[in-house]
């Protein structure tokens with residue numbers, strides 16, 4: 018907008034400006050200029066000082082007061098040496114001035130320059146606005162500490178971060194320190210002192226605001242020096258990092274804790290172990306690693322489902338932590354009982370005891386854990402007994418590095434399990450030898466499967482009333498070239514762990530079928546033979562095809578093949594088990610449940626399974642007839658079997674007294690040393706020919 022009361026000036030100026038690419042609107046006096054300004058948006062105003070009516074200064078002042086005029090470039094046109102006017106023009110907010118007579122070329126440059134400066138200014142303002150918003154969102158406040166004047170300038174956001182700061186403290190450099198919690202307060206004071214000497218700092222500290230809320234602030238300060246090297250200013254930013262710290266703490270907690278029990282997880286345990294061993298090494302102290310594995314949790318999980326299993330694990334965690342707390346010697350002073358206990362996954366827990374005065378103390382803790390855990394546990398209206406086996410390895414006696422210590426504690430735990438569970442064992446060198454032995458057994462077993470070093474022995478199952486052999490059980494024997502005969506009790510668990518049990522089980526089925534087919538061809542009075550299938554075999558995809566193939570390739574009628582499955586194998590996933598059992602039945606096989614009574618069968622599930630026989634476990638028969646509890650369990654199983662219309666075989670019958678007891682309770686079939694030990698095929702063929710094993 019060009020404002021001048023001289024028509025000539027307006028004419029010439031407009032011409033020059035339009036020729037330079039500007040759009041121009043003209044006003045001949047102050048009033049019409051102000052009116053025009055209301056209706057249009059201008060980028061710049063050229064304003065003559067001396068106008069009729071409202072003069073140029075007043076117009077300038079009003080334009081500046083207008084909301085759109087605050088950053089508007091206003092160039093005033095004054096007479097040549099009129100310095101008074103120039104001063105007044107600036108006082109009224111003019112951006113620049115040009116003297117008359119006007120030099121058009123120069124004027125165009127001045128206008129361009131003023132426009133560019135206005136644009137830069139407006140960009141700066143909007144970037145400052147954005148910065149302020151960003152700082153508010155990031156809860157970031159700036160401050161400058163003028164060292165010479167001992168005065169601090171703090172931005173409003175900065176003051177907000179500290180809470181309600183009294184005006185008297187706004188500019189006090191050390192005035193807010195009282196709000197910083199100890200020991201951070203002293204650290205911050207020292208850092209500020211050093212900053213005064215030219216040392217930058219970055220630190221986080223906790224602050225209690227006036228409203229009592231505790232927040233975490235992070236401060237970054239950089240001293241600035243003058244040309245003589247003196248620190249004149251310290252520039253700093255302060256940020257509220259409370260939420261970030263909380264999130265970090267949560268992330269850290271999740272990364273280092275087991276979500277089910279809240280105990281330390283494997284990761285944290287490993288770090289703790291490394292750290293503890295390094296520390297024990299340094300100060301020459303002893304520590305103990307307790308490796309704890311729950312006995313039979315898997316069975317409980319399989320029988321009652323994982324939700325109940327999870328509740329048990331939580332309760333177990335609480336009990337372990339509780340027993341650590343009450344055992345007075347356990348942890349270092351700076352450790353809590355929760356930090357000492359970790360859950361490595363599944364049903365494995367560890368306890369790390371530091372600064373042991375005596376090795377016996379580790380035993381005391383282990384005994385207390387066993388005792389606490391064995392108290393009956395009530396979850397979801399079910400009362401259960403959970404026990405643990407604990408292995409103990411002591412640093413530095415049983416291992417000087419984490420791996421060795423862990424391995425040895427694991428071996429000791431394994432030994433505790435073997436010894437009968439619900440107990441603890443210290444690591445010994447013998448265990449090391451046994452572990453080596455087990456490894457070599459594992460390697461030999463791989464070779465044995467490849468080289469067919471196995472044979473089947475057969476043990477008759479006899480009609481209790483007549484002594485007639487009505488069926489038999491095939492039992493696997495390993496003829497080791499150096500070790501001699503190895504018991505299945507020793508190698509079946511190894512085969513199960515290594516997965517070798519699958520091909521081995523398939524071999525057993527094939528061999529039993531082949532042998533029966535041979536006997537049939539020889540005209541022997543063949544009886545059905547039961548083969549043992551482990552849970553792995555039962556779940557294997559190749560189970561049905563391998564059995565069907567064995568029957569087909571040997572031509573053996575399927576009624577001769579029985580299959581024995583353990584209670585836990587079928588109860589693991591009842592629905593899947595139902596389908597597999599159905600498929601086995603449709604091949605024409607008889608099915609029996611081995612070791613019945615040792616697991617946790619759900620009776621309703623059992624009733625639905627298409628099984629033919631229950632086998633009473635040897636452990637219940639052993640102390641018959643004198644043992645009252647064994648007797649009542651056997652009676653209960655027999656009653657159940659009769660009610661469900663199932664046959665029963667009693668295992669491990671060794672004496673006539675056992676036989677008589679079982680016979681009097683209507684147990685139809687017996688198997689045991691009383692009649693015959695498991696025999697090689699040729700000896701068993703002889704028994705078959707005899708047909709009856711009378712024992713009176």
Ligand SMILES: Nc1nc2c(ncn2[C@@H]2O[C@@H]3COP(=O)(O)O[C@H]4[C@@H](O)[C@H](n5cnc6c(=O)[nH]c(N)nc65)O[C@@H]4COP(=O)(O)O[C@H]3[C@H]2O)c(=O)[nH]1
Pocket residue numbers: 476491492493504505506509522525548549550551611612635668669670671688689690691695
């Ligand atoms: N004290 C005593 N023991 C008796 C008596 N009568 C039989 N036994 C033994 O009791 C075990 C019965 O087999 P199991 O309970 O299925 O227990 C078997 C079975 O679980 C497993 N097993 C054997 N053969 C196989 C197989 O081919 N496959 C699978 N998966 N497991 C097998 O190894 C276990 C042990 O087999 P064995 O050592 O042959 O031990 C056999 C047998 O020799 C007796 O009167 N007194």
